Amino acid sequence: MTRNAEHRELRTLLLLLTMAVGLLTTGAVVCLTLAYPRLADPLAVGAAVLTCLAGLVRLVVKAAGEHS
Numbered sequence: 326m327t328r329n330a331e332h333r334e335l336r337t338l339l340l341l342l343t344m345a346v347g348l349l350t351t352g353a354v355v356c357l358t359l360a361y362p363r364l365a366d367p368l369a370v371g372a373a374v375l376t377c378l379a380g381l382v383r384l385v386v387k388a389a390g391e392h393s
Contacts, residue, residue, distance in 0.1 A: 358365050
C-alpha cells in the first residue's frame with residue numbers, strides 16, 4: 326500500500342468519525358431544545374461560534390498544507 330493510499334484511508338476514517346459525532350451532537354441539541362425551549366437562543370449562538378471556529382481551523386490547516 327502506498328503512502329498516499331494510507332493517508333486517504335485515514336482521512337476517510339476521520340471524515341466518517343467527524344460526521345458521526347456531528348450527527349449525534351445535532352440530535353442531542355435538538356432533543357435538548359425540545360425539552361427546554363429557553364435554551365434555543367444560547368445553543369444557536371454556541372453553534373454559530375463553533376461553525377466559525379471550524380472554518381478558522383480549516384483555513385489554518387489549508388494554509389499549513391500549502392507551506393509544506
